[in-house]
Amino acid sequence: MVVAAPLDVDQVGAPGMTQGTPVIHRAAAPAARPALAPSLLVGLTSLVVYLLTLAPSITWQHHGADSAELAVAAAVLGVPHPPGYPTWTLLAWLFTHLPLAELAQRVALLSAFSAAATVAIVVWLVQALWPHQPGQRAAAVLAGLTLAFQMTFWSQAILVEVYALHTLFVALICALTLPQAPGHPGRRRVAAFLFGLGLGNHLSLIFFAPLLLWDGSPRFDGGAIVSAAQSRGFRDLTLLPLPLLAGLAVYLYLPLAAGRHPVLLWGDATTPGGFWWLVSGQLYRGALFGLTVPEMLMRAQSWLSLLAQPLTWPGLILAALGLWRLATQARRLALLTVGVALMVAIVALGYATADAFVYLLPLQVLAALWQAAGVLTLVAWLTRGRAGGWIWLLCLLPVALLWHNWANVDLSRDTEARQYALAALAAAAPDALLIADGDEHAFALWYAQDGLGERPDVAIVERTLWNFDWYRRHLVQRWPDLSAAAGPDVNDLIESQRGRRPIFITDPDEDMALRFELRPVGTLFEVAWPGSP
Template sequence: MGRQPGSRPGAAGFAGALGAAVAAAYAATLPPSVPGGDSGELITAAYELGVAHPPGYPLFTLLARLVIGLLPFGSIAYRVNLLCSLLGAAAASLLYYTVFRLSGSYAGGILAAGVFSFSRLTWQWSIAAEVFSLNNLFVGLLMLLAVRFEEATTAKERSEISKVGAFCCGLSLCNQHTITLYVLCIVPWVLFQLFKGKELSLGYLLKLGLCFLAGLLPYLYLPASSYLNQARWTWGDQMTFQGFLTHFLREEYGTFSLVERFWMQSNAVVAVLAGLGLASLISVGNRVLENNPLLYCLEWLSAAALVASQIYTNYSICDQSSNYVVDKFGRNLLSSMPPDAIILLRGDLPGNSLRYLHYCEGVRPDVTLVDQEMMTYKWYLPKMAKHLPGISFPGRQWNPVEGILPDGTLTFNLHHFLKVNKNREAFACIGLNEGDSTWRKSYSLWPWGSCDKLVPSGIVFNPGEWIGLTRHIYNWTEDYGRFDPTSWDAVADEEMWQARMKTAFFIFDLAETATVSADIKSQLYTFAYDSYKEIIHSHKNHPVNWHKNYAIACERMLRLHKADVDPEVLLSETVKHFLLYTEKAEDDPQRADILQAVKHLNRELQGLRKVKQM
């Protein structure tokens, strides 16, 4: 009887070696601290033994907590990043072994693992503390089990494999729910094969169901964590069946919205198909290859060359080993806060990075993080208020319209919350919930780095004093524009660079809109102009809108007719920076109007120069 396609000796060992090579490449590019996205929240949930956002990811949470406790080196975030890289490498090994068993081709297996592991998205998400690499591992495992099931020659062997597969299907659903798209393909196929072979019975089906349910056991972690309520950060209340179901079905996000990240997993299917395609091409010459070691070597080299080219192409994008950008962003923000401040969080950045730094690394334990979005959920304050000492909540749920809901829940708005906590300075990062504008009754937003301070309206804004107070906040040292535009590093960098201009813009906007005397308005414009000028001339690379803001400030100063400022210099700077802006911001809908204004300003500049020459 002939040998099976994937039965060559040493294949499993080679799969392990390939996985080790992928792990080494990933480990060399790991971020040393917290990445962007959901990483900060997932790490914090694991560290605190809380519950992550829907559907809770209990398997990832428990694995991450185990690794955090076992590994004695690196930051807490680095340990979880390392775990994810190892899971991603294991997925590569499984994909290689799957293709090899199907085709008997080493090159096909290498191609599959290379296409998958070193594609940009896979690499990017395999070195971050995210759930995707564990999901990739399950995809590879289910593919391999499907191949082994197809190869099985006895009913007993098929029975054992199908039970293991049922357990793995359940366990995989304890991570990311996109795996459902694979389970719904594999399970009917396996059942049909068993039915066709007359091996499927009611008792057998019951055993498979029990194996599947056994795989779901990690979900018991959710109500256990919710009941203990020891985590300083958690999501949802799973102590009731309805609460558990709400979380499990992602109702707060939109049930079954699974396709959002499916491409990262469908990459595995593409890789397998590519590997099988190469295997089919070389299978024609299998007999020649068996008699010619040189051609075997060339086959290996061709596949290895593809893997190497993928590494070379993606390394510069995925190498995060020297980047602390999201970490720096969070530390900069926390360090800028006065003692005992309240930080009203909004959005993934800065929310998740601040959660990690505050709860896991112990940065600024005196400040208090309050989630704006979470306060709108009924479960948040009953679960979390005890973990927010020193904060008063004038109700049990945030709602723009105060009152008592039909279920008896007392609501409060932002204005009331600020009023009962007036003894502590409050900051909005980034922005405030658009649905609640009640704070405008008694408060104003003044720029404070990448955040805004909520200041009682009776306090008069003093530009000089405020600039002096906040100047130390803008100590960002990263070069503008050096990060991949699609990365969280770029988002953090952009936020910090824009923050540098916020105070100047605030003063300028005050001069434009405030009802003040002409003398005060002139002082405000002068402050704004001086700030813009200092910022623009001290940074060669900066956000493109800085050119536009500075040009407008120069134009306003020109209309003030200040004796100590040369009109020709102001006109020249206005024209120069408007043109620089239009060159770099071609998609601005006002571009044509700006260029038309530049023509008038240019004529005015030429006329001024002629007058000077007379």
């Protein structure tokens, strides 16, 4: 019969404990070293799938419009949109030097390797958290593969974006802080360094700061979870700021890069005010909790409806079961992970962008741990603590996810964004001024020009960004014949270029249509001045 020990170590000897309740201490059951083979196998399997479905170029699918801008930033060591993503940019720059494929696909490999590494670490982490529980390897494999083939996670592993690397930092910090590591006090300092470095990739990593203070971890043993406290003391905490600051030093890249005036440059990080504008994301501050309560409720309803899909609810049930087990027998770990997950979910829920759901990816990493705990709970309940071969049948769930999601996720034949950009530049006359609007069209044009080297004679102006002084200064430095004195109204810029450059527009608005005579040329519209042929 399965014996339960639903107690924290600090509860041992508390009133109400029965004499026969077994509590397995760390010294009585030394932790086994997690096997690397399952982690490597699952990681490599995921990587193969990601490579087979990898986008060959930039993409507009899976909310990937930023892929074009980010690819250029990596190629030229530029400064992408706020908050600047210095960690991602430097790592992606290394991938641009791979001797294969197109620029964007080389950079997308960073996402593929990051996601595969995340999955491998999750498999390792499950084994490290519950080293003595029967069935822990099967639970680890199930958790890793289910995470790997979830649609959102998979979609961010096959294009140029920052989110797969974000999950890697989440997984690394969890692996360094959640399992017990007697004799390895330096792990938390390494975690602090990676935490600072990870903030240079995505600022929402800040929600995982409580993990740096975690002082114990739960362990399944003999069918029981035991939360063993590990005292670290005040002195250990005082050693964290130094590695944290060392990781945050990656942000020094931004003023250094801005001082070089690369072709892709957002803001002016060479000044204190410009640096703060960039790293604090002031441009998007209005989007943070920018939804009304009814809009947030509608979004929550939409997201919850996804959980009702046939291949989602089995994993959800396992995660709920595992979380219940943790809540009843390892309360501190449950509170820690749920608290972090709630912070991530609340911010994502209120963030007024169409792609806010990708902010939930770190939550999926935590859910994978809950799911593994749920599998181990089933083993304890149904097999009297002895894992049978049937447990591996649960791995049919990620196989079903792989089969079901492949067609919806696969980007291996997607060249729409690239073809649009090349066609638009081909339609523009020599030395044209091309007014682009929106991330999809403008970023794709930037990629074709500065990433692929097409049509350097065309001056590309993003209409919304023209409102900013720093953007106008940057463009005038690149194309001196443009007039910064035209002011922030892009229509005045068009007027100032009359007779100087042929003028084309990707997406004219109503004001432009009333003010100028426009005629379609391929995918563009050309401004036709009175008297022009």
